Amino acid sequence: ARVSEEILQAEQLSKSFAGVRAVDHMTFAAPTGRVTGLIGPNGAGKSTLVNLITRQYHADSGKTLLSGRDLSTVSAENVARAGISRSFQNLRLFQGLTVYENVLVSALAAGHRGAQAAAVALRELRAFDLGDLAATRADALSYGARKRLEIARAIAQEPVILLLDEPAAGMNPAETDDLADRLMQIRDERGIGILLIDHDLHFVNRLSGWTVVMHRGTLIAEGAPEEVRADPAVIEAYIGR
Ligand code: ADP
Numbered sequence: 001a002r003v004s005e006e007i008l009q010a011e012q013l014s015k016s017f018a019g020v021r022a023v024d025h026m027t028f029a030a031p032t033g034r035v036t037g038l039i040g041p042n043g044a045g046k047s048t049l050v051n052l053i054t055r056q057y058h059a060d061s062g063k064t065l066l067s068g069r070d071l072s073t074v075s076a077e078n079v080a081r082a083g084i085s086r087s088f089q090n091l092r093l094f095q096g097l098t099v100y101e102n103v104l105v106s107a108l109a110a111g112h113r114g115a116q117a118a119a120v121a122l123r124e125l126r127a128f129d130l131g132d133l134a135a136t137r138a139d140a141l142s143y144g145a146r147k148r149l150e151i152a153r154a155i156a157q158e159p160v161i162l163l164l165d166e167p168a169a170g171m172n173p174a175e176t177d178d179l180a181d182r183l184m185q186i187r188d189e190r191g192i193g194i195l196l197i198d199h200d201l202h203f204v205n206r207l208s209g210w211t212v213v214m215h216r217g218t219l220i221a222e223g224a225p226e227e228v229r230a231d232p233a234v235i236e237a238y239i240g241r
Pocket residue numbers: 017018020021022040041042043044045046047048049
């Protein structure tokens with residue numbers, strides 16, 4: 001890896017809930033300019049890991065670094081400013097605001113002002129095929145459009161790393177394919193890193209050349225998609241649960 005490359009690193013992250021080790025000494029890295037797939041059976045700890053990275057939860061031990069900067073003292077409110085954005089599994093949009101206003105809020109949060117903020121917002125609306133819906137209130141959108149707006153908002157914050165926790169959940173195959181195309185374009189044009197969690201391995205593998213596999217809170221395999229798919233530990237994790 002190039003030294004100048006920006007990178008998200010988790011080192012020995014652990015988090016327990018009332019005796020349940022949700023994340024257990026998890027170590028992995030996700031570089032910019034690429035999509036890193038994060039897979040694992042239900043309950044593996046994937047969402048908890050995301051919540052630790054974004055500081056929604058505080059780790060019992062271990063740390064997260066972004067390009068070498070320890071994020072241990074950064075608050076959840078300041079994580080986006082530090083360069084990490086996410087979409088939520090449960091949608092958290094400003095329901096009473098328009099599609100445009102929702103994305104504009106993120107552009108303002110990224111430090112843009114005036115016409116420049118408007119231009120960033122419009123760029124993301126176009127990237128996610130929301131231009132025609134700019135004046136529509138968020139609460140009037142279809143499910144698929146709401147999911148796209150969520151991701152557009154996260155990207156308008158101009159992150160170094162974007163965390164997507166099951167962005168295609170609830171989408172039909174055509175919507176999922178369309179989302180994959182849009183994320184590929186983001187990957188290729190923006191140079192940001194994407195950590196992509198999804199159950200749909202076909203979807204993840206279309207975007208990602210590197211897969212990280214979690215089971216019982218910890219890393220059990222990582223590598224090219226075809227490698228991890230053939231890994232006995234991975235097959236056992238999916239079958240033996
Ligand atoms: P995944 O996203 O891979 O399906 P999660 O991170 O949601 O897995 O959950 C990992 C484990 O931690 C599960 O056993 C889950 O029940 C538990 N867990 C997650 N969040 C909480 C919480 N807030 N309180 C208690 N247990 C939790």
